[in-house]
Amino acid sequence: MLVLFLAGAPSVFDSFTLSQILTKALWLGIAAASLIFLSSYGGMISLGQTGIYAVAGFTMANLVHAAGGRNLGWDPWAATAAGIAVATLFGVLCGAIASRSYGIYFLMITLAISVIVFYFFAQVTTLSGYGGIRSVTPPAVIGNPVINPLPLYYAALVASVLVYVGIRYLARTPFGLALQGIRDDPARMQALGFNVSLHRALAFGVGAFIASIAGILSVWYTTQVSPGGINLAQTINILVIAVIGGLYRLEGAWVGAAVFSTIDNYSRLWMPNVGDWLGPDRFETVIGVIFLVIVLASPGGLVGIWESVWARRNRAGRGPTESSGMPAAEEVDGVVDHPAAV
Amino acid sequence: MLRPQRNEFRRLLATAALGLLAVTACANNSSTTTTTSGVIKIGILSDCAGDFGSFYNDDIGGALSVLAAHYGGKATGSLPKDGMTGAKIAGKDIQIVGFGCSDSTANKAIEETRRLVEQLGADILIGPLSGDEGIAVANYAKTNQPNKTFLNGISGAQEATLKVQAPNFFRFNPDGAQWSAGLGSYAYNKLGWRTAAVIGDDYAFPYTSLAGFIAEFCAIGGNVTKRVWPPLGTTDFSSFVAQLPTNVDGTFVGIGGAGLITFLKQYQQANGAISSKHFMGNLFWIDPQLLTAIGTPLVGAVAASGIAADDTSAQTKAYVQELSVYPATQKDAASVFTLGYWSAMTALGMALTSVNGDISGNQKALQAALAKIVIDGPYGKISLDSNRQAIADNWVTQVTPPPAGSNVPGLKTILQIPKVDQTFGGFFSSSTPNLDRSNPPCAKKTPPPWVGNEVPVNFG
Structure with a gap:
């Protein structure tokens, strides 16, 4: 129903909203979904997703016709495939390095990946430089998203649905089940004969594949790519989106991204000027306050709030139960609340 | 137990999305995008x-x-x-x-x-x-x-x-290069530099700003032996200060904004006081905000921009008066x-x-x-020229000691560089390579038309 509604959205909205709110929410959602996949199924909270999607974006942008970069003039689809392949490979490599680490160490290694990628592209002027690559040629079917945002919107929608369905499918495969076992108790899985590090590295590769799709869409969306779009702030934005939506609920990725891009845009219109304290240029403050409120009110994000409200209602309907007081960790499609993984 | 809950969950999600879309639709309606006549x-x-x-x-x-x-x-x-x-x-x-x-x-x-x-x-x-x-x-x-x-x-x-x-x-x-016009010639002819190092943030504006100095200085016969490019947003310049050679006649500094203050502090910590005869800067040195923050270390040094800060002509007064709405x-x-x-x-x-x-x-x-x-x-x-780019005068300015009772240095305009155009008299064109870390190359050529035609000025 949601997908059907989103499919009909272009008839409701003007091209700006379609492009700057919905399309942006969809590609940011895919980037956040790659993080939520890793955190909810693999117990890995990665700050490296921005770096990985940047590798896909920069690879693709260098291969096609563009102003800046290598400008090699490849067919956009071939360049897209190459971008995704290089980023996935890069992800597996990073996964191999990070897979033996847990908790804060894993977080730091993945943060380092994003920072290294940022400085690499900012400093290697033959591949980008600080100014980045402009007027990147998208495939003909996408066209110029500023003039006609529809094709890119549908491409992002289809990609989002495929990513969602794909992750759900993967979670039920033996690989996905083993990954969830590793998330819950790596030592026991090791004892059962599973190669825990390999599993985690491969899962990181899958996360990289998903992130790389977001990377490609982001370049088509802005028609350019520059290190300014993959800096530390963006790395944190992706984490904030995932946490606002719900770090352990796949749907949360797109919910968080939709809320983020809506606030990002409209806070500039609605925010009154209060001296130097508050104003349209204080967007980060607003997001920060919302982030704090959500984290305090519901560690499961917005989707977590829905679920706990629903669980309470159900319990109220059933009458008092033994466990009244604390909302139980409800299982939804194999995803469980797993704050211990943090 | 799981099935109905999942359906309800999806319904909720759909409702949430509908709500969100409705909000954006309303917001959208409130900001009409059509141009009304008048x-x-x-x-x-x-x-x-x-x-x-x-x-x-x-x-x-x-x-x-x-x-x-x-x-x-x-x-x-x-x-x-x-x-x-x-x-x-x-x-x-x-x-x-x-x-x-x-x-x-x-x-x-x-x-x-x-x-x-x-x-x-x-x-x-x-x-x-x-x-x-x-x-x-x-x-x-x-x-x-x-x-x-x-x-x-x-x-x-x-x-x-x-x-x-x-x-x-x-x-x-003017573009960054135009704002540097006059400095290459001043360094070569007045300060006697023959070799120079340049340092600037690693992005398009400093590439242009330093290109103006390099093009003019090298065209006359100078040689730029080292170019150092710290990334924009660098907060610790010590490794970049260390890269600057000391066996050159002068250093041209094109670091801008907040970074300039840190760079100058770290340069002095490493190499002692800044010698105004061996140091030169672009327009950031003489920006009122930055000059206030930097204070006296730059006194005696020369920089350039499209502004003659000490000009007190009626034209300048009228401009300052226009800004009175915002003190x-x-x-x-x-x-x-x-x-x-x-x-x-x-x-x-x-x-x-x-x-x-x-x-x-x-x-x-x-x-x-x-x-x-x-x-x-x-x-x-x-x-404007045919590319819709400004042609304007540039002004070479010297930083002077603060007036009594102040710790903010003054500025004295010393040279007017008339009608500086973007091409530097043919040095740059649409077919010359994009400016970057290594472009323009340092080459002896016909100097830009203003070299030798600078007008000494004294606004008192």
Whole structure:
């Protein structure tokens, strides 16, 4: 129903909203979904997703016709495939390095990946430089998203649905089940004969594949790519989106991204000027306050709030139960609340 | 147990999405994007974050002051960012639809440009501030919005006009190289430099700014032996200071914004006091905000920009008076940031008046008028070349000791470099390589036309 509604959205909205709110929410959602996949199924909270999607974006942008970069003039689809392949490979490599680490160490290694990628592209002027690559040629079917945002919107929608369905499918495969076992108790899985590090590295590769799709869409969306779009702030934005939506609920990725891009845009219109304290240029403050409120009110994000409200209602309907007081960790499609993984 | 809950969950999600879409739809309706006749919508794009975020109100203030001084605009608050209403040009209401808040990255500049133009329906955009932002916005103007008009704010990367050549992008400020005109010759002929090192932030504006020095210094016969490029946003310059050679006659510093203050401190910690005979800087050295923060270490050194800060002519006084609506901006009148946005709005006001406020016909009449505008600016006339890039005088300025009772150094303009054009008399063209870390090469050539024709000035 949601997908059907989103499919009909272009008839409701003007091209700006379609492009700057919905399309942006969809590609940011895919980037956040790659993080939520890793955190909810693999117990890995990665700050490296921005770096990985940047590798896909920069690879693709260098291969096609563009102003800046290598400008090699490849067919956009071939360049897209190459971008995704290089980023996935890069992800597996990073996964191999990070897979033996847990908790804060894993977080730091993945943060380092994003920072290294940022400085690499900012400093290697033959591949980008600080100014980045402009007027990147998208495939003909996408066209110029500023003039006609529809094709890119549908491409992002289809990609989002495929990513969602794909992750759900993967979670039920033996690989996905083993990954969830590793998330819950790596030592026991090791004892059962599973190669825990390999599993985690491969899962990181899958996360990289998903992130790389977001990377490609982001370049088509802005028609350019520059290190300014993959800096530390963006790395944190992706984490904030995932946490606002719900770090352990796949749907949360797109919910968080939709809320983020809506606030990002409209806070500039609605925010009154209060001296130097508050104003349209204080967007980060607003997001920060919302982030704090959500984290305090519901560690499961917005989707977590829905679920706990629903669980309470159900319990109220059933009458008092033994466990009244604390909302139980409800299982939804194999995803469980797993704050211990943090 | 699981099945009904899952369905309910999905219904909830769908409801949430519907709610969100309804909210965005409402918000969208509240900001109509159609151009009503009788109203001209202008968006102003600057930086409110990043290295140049502190110039936000100077930028917007420079532009809005013109509306207040000449077109009946009324400030709606004490700060420029509070907005302005009531301005009319040629009988048309001028509506400031919003202020873009970028952070000196191309990504953010485009996002904000699109918000102002596509969402808020700006017919005309003034901005942006920084080099790479300017190149991105010029590309956007050329490719995506050929029927709207863009006037640069104060971005100064050469590529934005010389290479992109968007027919609807107008820049009434000199580029970074033009702002350095006169310094290469001063270093070679007055200070006796034969070899030099340069250091600048690693992005498009310093590439252009240092290119102006390199082109002129090398054309006369000097040699630039080392180019050092710390990334924009660097907070620790020690490793870059260490890379600067000490066996050269001088060092040209093109680090801008907040980074300049840190760099100068760390340079002095490493190498002792700055020798004004062996150090030279670009326009940032003599910006009022930065000069106040830096204090006295630069006294005696020479820099250049499109501003003659000690000029007290009637023209300059009139300009400063125009800024009186915003006292804080007026204090920074002698800042290229204020002047750049002031020039853009001044040119726009003149052009709109000359076409009687007519922006129909895809704004072609307005754009034709803009191309012919000559601003009688506070520091000389500003006209446009065939790429819609400013031709203007440049001013070589010396930092002087602070007056009694102050710790902020003064400025003394010593040379006028007349009618500096973007090509440096043919040194740069649309076919020369884009400026970067290694371009332009250091080569002896015919010097730019102003070398030997500098006009000594003394404003007393």
